Amino acid sequence: MAKDTCDGCGEQVKIAGGIANLWTLDSDSTGGMTLKFDADGTEHFLCFECIERLPDDPSEEDVAALRNE
Numbered sequence: 001m002a003k004d005t006c007d008g009c010g011e012q013v014k015i016a017g018g019i020a021n022l023w024t025l026d027s028d029s030t031g032g033m034t035l036k037f038d039a040d041g042t043e044h045f046l047c048f049e050c051i052e053r054l055p056d057d058p059s060e061e062d063v064a065a066l067r068n069e
Helices: 048-053 060-067
Strands: 002-005 012-015 032-036 043-047
Touching: 032 048, 043 048, 043 060
Parallel strands: none
Antiparallel strands: 002 012, 032 043
């Protein structure tokens, strides 16, 4: 299983699927998702805990604020 770093808290997050799970019956799930902001075109991978800490209609500045908490 692959991992990626959360842009909010810096923790390693599991990413399900891909070649690692091709030959197994593992049902692991991904621990986050990528958010894309249309206003500035940036993308950020965040764990689900960090996503829950974001306000409604978040912006790049809200993601940056997660790093400083």
